[in-house]
Amino acid sequence: MHALIVEPSPTYQRILSRMLQSYDFQLSFVDSATAGFRALTQQRFQMICVAMYLPDLTGIDFCQHVRQRDSEVPIFIVTSETDPELLSSALTAGASDIIRKDDLPRLEESLHALIPLGPFRYNISGKALYLEDSLTVAKATDAKLKRLGLQMDHAFSIQQALQLLDNHMYELIMTDIVLQDNETGIEFIQQLRADHRFAQTPILAVTSLESVNRRIQALQSGANDYISKPVLDEELFARINNLISATRLVEQLTRERQRLLELATKDHLTGLYNRHFLTELAKRRFVDANRQRSALATLVLDVDHFKQINDQYGHQTGDRVLKRIASALQAQCSEDEYIARFGGEEFVVLLTGCTLNAASEKARQLCKTLQQLQPEGISTSVSIGVTCLSATQDEYFDEVFARADKALYQAKQQGRNQVVTLAP
Incomplete structure (x- = not known):
């Protein structure tokens, strides 16, 4: 069997070569769409593997051209792209499957399904x-x-x-x-x-x-x-x-389940929990704290003048600033202190078992740490609103968050780069 690899990267050419050698493919390597089309006129291939981005065309364009004259040959597009619309366009163009560069073993599984193998030609290592x-x-x-x-x-x-x-x-x-x-x-x-x-x-x-x-x-x-x-x-x-x-299929499904779980619970930019997950988590933590009359504090942080950072340095730099701030927050918090990116440049920290005084001290430490951070060489600061769960009556996340958000607003009004604490 013959396989055509249309890949401009020598590194990925070597990786794909090692993966396909157990199938006894005769491999032909080219580094552009033009060279790929020329190879297709000279040889019949039983499989084509093409990169998403080539020097002269995209993998999607290449796939469309091949499908105009061959509707049967399996075509695998290898990419690090995650954009659902782009990947959908690749499948619409006639790709047999999309293989993520961080999950290349899927290529082997797809080959098992699409390419008839002889009785002893199993891909095992x-x-x-x-x-x-x-x-x-x-x-x-x-x-x-x-x-x-x-x-x-x-x-x-x-x-x-x-x-x-x-x-x-x-x-x-x-x-x-x-x-x-x-x-x-x-x-x-x-x-x-x-x-x-x-x-x-x-x-x-x-x-x-x-x-x-x-x-x-x-x-x-x-x-x-x-x-x-x-x-x-x-x-x-x-x-x-x-x-x-x-x-291997079970392992793949486990990885996919973990990936979907992270997509559902984590913020894609910072890796912190997202707003939806923290809200659901907070509901359970507040029910437990109300029942046990245990301490529970909430911090709401906002990066000061973040719009000016985006305007002056660009959104990509702004994203890197947020990622550095998120990493600094993680480094300062323990496993039972939950951090989420709540939206834009706003973060929320849920401190279980933490009194109002301890939460205020924690907030002041974070404020000082983030002022000294200098992400991307840019001077930054945060304003923080702090409050805690009432010790005498049941309260829930929405109302405690609203009080912390009010404290944050006061910190902004009073000049930013400071902590304001509101008792229940």
């Missing part, structure tokens, strides 16, 4: 551990796993296997069921599943026993699959490929 008391069987299995792209470590006993697991990472663990010295693979599997480090590692049980109950016991102990001796190569390859592919 990494290391496997095999617990097997027969050296002959272990050597034969090692030769088979090498054909898949897996390096294999061999252990004769559970103790040896556990020692290897303490020092190496494995894509797959295989174990025979019947071992020497009255050990069993069932026992080994149970020990692995009791250790959180190996909760998601795929385990393949290998058995020569015909007992259905023993196979069920292996699965109930935590094995993901089992295979019977004598092991057929094709079956071994297929089962290992399925186990590792499923594990």
